[in-house]
Amino acid sequence: MADTKTPRPGRTAARPAAQAPARNEARAAARTAAADPTPALDRIQALPSWLLNRASARGRRLVAEALARDGMRMPHHAVLSAVADLEPVAQAELGRTTGFDPKDMVGILNDLQGRDLVSRAPDPNDRRKNAITLTPEGRKRLTRLAKLGDEANEALLSALSPAERELFLALLQRVVEGEGDVVPGS
Amino acid sequence: MADTKTPRPGRTAARPAAQAPARNEARAAARTAAADPTPALDRIQALPSWLLNRASARGRRLVAEALARDGMRMPHHAVLSAVADLEPVAQAELGRTTGFDPKDMVGILNDLQGRDLVSRAPDPNDRRKNAITLTPEGRKRLTRLAKLGDEANEALLSALSPAERELFLALLQRVVEGEGDVVPGS
DNA sequence: AGTCATTCATTGGAGCTCCCAACGAATTTG
DNA sequence: CAAATTCGTTGGGAGCTCCAATGAATGACT
Numbered sequence: 001m002a003d004t005k006t007p008r009p010g011r012t013a014a015r016p017a018a019q020a021p022a023r024n025e026a027r028a029a030a031r032t033a034a035a036d037p038t039p040a041l042d043r044i045q046a047l048p049s050w051l052l053n054r055a056s057a058r059g060r061r062l063v064a065e066a067l068a069r070d071g072m073r074m075p076h077h078a079v080l081s082a083v084a085d086l087e088p089v090a091q092a093e094l095g096r097t098t099g100f101d102p103k104d105m106v107g108i109l110n111d112l113q114g115r116d117l118v119s120r121a122p123d124p125n126d127r128r129k130n131a132i133t134l135t136p137e138g139r140k141r142l143t144r145l146a147k148l149g150d151e152a153n154e155a156l157l158s159a160l161s162p163a164e165r166e167l168f169l170a171l172l173q174r175v176v177e178g179e180g181d182v183v184p185g186s
Numbered sequence: 187m188a189d190t191k192t193p194r195p196g197r198t199a200a201r202p203a204a205q206a207p208a209r210n211e212a213r214a215a216a217r218t219a220a221a222d223p224t225p226a227l228d229r230i231q232a233l234p235s236w237l238l239n240r241a242s243a244r245g246r247r248l249v250a251e252a253l254a255r256d257g258m259r260m261p262h263h264a265v266l267s268a269v270a271d272l273e274p275v276a277q278a279e280l281g282r283t284t285g286f287d288p289k290d291m292v293g294i295l296n297d298l299q300g301r302d303l304v305s306r307a308p309d310p311n312d313r314r315k316n317a318i319t320l321t322p323e324g325r326k327r328l329t330r331l332a333k334l335g336d337e338a339n340e341a342l343l344s345a346l347s348p349a350e351r352e353l354f355l356a357l358l359q360r361v362v363e364g365e366g367d368v369v370p371g372s
Numbered sequence: 373a374g375t376c377a378t379t380c381a382t383t384g385g386a387g388c389t390c391c392c393a394a395c396g397a398a399t400t401t402g
Numbered sequence: 403c404a405a406a407t408t409c410g411t412t413g414g415g416a417g418c419t420c421c422a423a424t425g426a427a428t429g430a431c432t
Contacts, residue, residue, distance in 0.1 A: 050264075160361065250417090
């Protein structure tokens with residue numbers, strides 16, 4: 001890859017020119033010449049995947065900023081919530097329910113345990129497992145985090161009315177589940 | 187962080203036990219005791235930011251798989267599209283219109299130039315800039331990529347009817363633009 | 373004119389998410 | 403009892419996003 005590029009070869013000027021004819025004129029000319037009614041850039045930026053990426057990035061940023069005010073990140077909040085529901089729970093099951101990689105789960109729980117928000121004790125019934133439990137501080141912290149997360153999500157959808165939000169979430173849910181192809185039917 | 191965790195301390199067994207009382211019973215007990223009608227995990231996984239992340243990840247995966255059949259990745263497609271519209275165009279402007287970091291733009295264009303899909307020549311009018319241009323091969327390749335991308339996006343929204351897709355995209359667009367708070371008015 | 377701020381392409385580095393592979397310990401299956 | 407599986411952990415890598423700094427070149431201002 002290092003030999004394929006042209007790393008600013010000396011900048012010796014003296015070029016054939018006749019290559020940059022006023023930009024906009026070239027663009028319009030190309031459009032009429034190639035009969036390209038919809039510019040490729042506009043098309044790509046209207047693609048569902050593109051819009052979803054941008055919306056997701058905005059949501060992640062908003063949530064990250066909100067949780068950062070409490071010194072936490074999104075995975076901390078998610079795992080803390082899962083522990084609250086499933087405790088005592090093994091790390092592998094936490095990974096399955098939240099979707100985090102076991103490798104990353106180790107780091108997340110290291111953080112949470114380091115702040116005394118969860119306790120990680122060997123499970124007496126299955127000594128391979130760790131029994132993850134919420135500490136009282138963890139429970140209080142989770143309440144705060146849930147509030148911050150809700151506020152961020154409120155801001156994320158602030159452009160939509162309540163009815164529109166409900167509709168949007170319903171559609172979004174079906175997109176997430178995907179598996180479409182066959183008509184929903186029921 | 188290395189001293190905060192408990193790295194499986196020997197597994198010497200002999201534990202206080204009385205800590206893992208059959209799992210499900212503990213869960214039900216906690217729910218009645220804490221009067222928690224909505225499990226925290228369910229709540230967090232119904233959050234707009236969570237759903238958007240999952241939908242975005244699904245879209246990214248579908249698009250990546252589709253473009254990979256042509257040996258390309260998403261940024262390649264996006265930049266190639268932008269070049270098609272704006273050529274000849276400088277890297278910095280490409281970065282502004284597509285949203286890619288200037289650093290990443292270097293690598294993307296290195297790839298594209300290495301495959302002779304774009305040409306990168308010094309701009310005679312402004313010797314700081316590179317004039318990025320589409321090669322004939324690049325134009326053909328873009329047609330293929332656009333098709334692959336469209337198919338992937340079709341699959342992404344396959345769970346929605348045409349009317350629902352239109353509605354979903356309209357709502358999604360407004361979420362992306364955000365800046366809500368004030369009513370759109372027009 | 374010459375100084376100064378800005379822009380451009382590039383390099384370096386970091387963080388996050390996801391995936392794959394391996395390991396020792398422990399458990400389950402046959 | 404042997405074999406396969408699970409569990410937590412460590413290691414590495416690929417992609418995407420972001421920030422800081424550099425030298426070259428340009429533009430603006432006095």
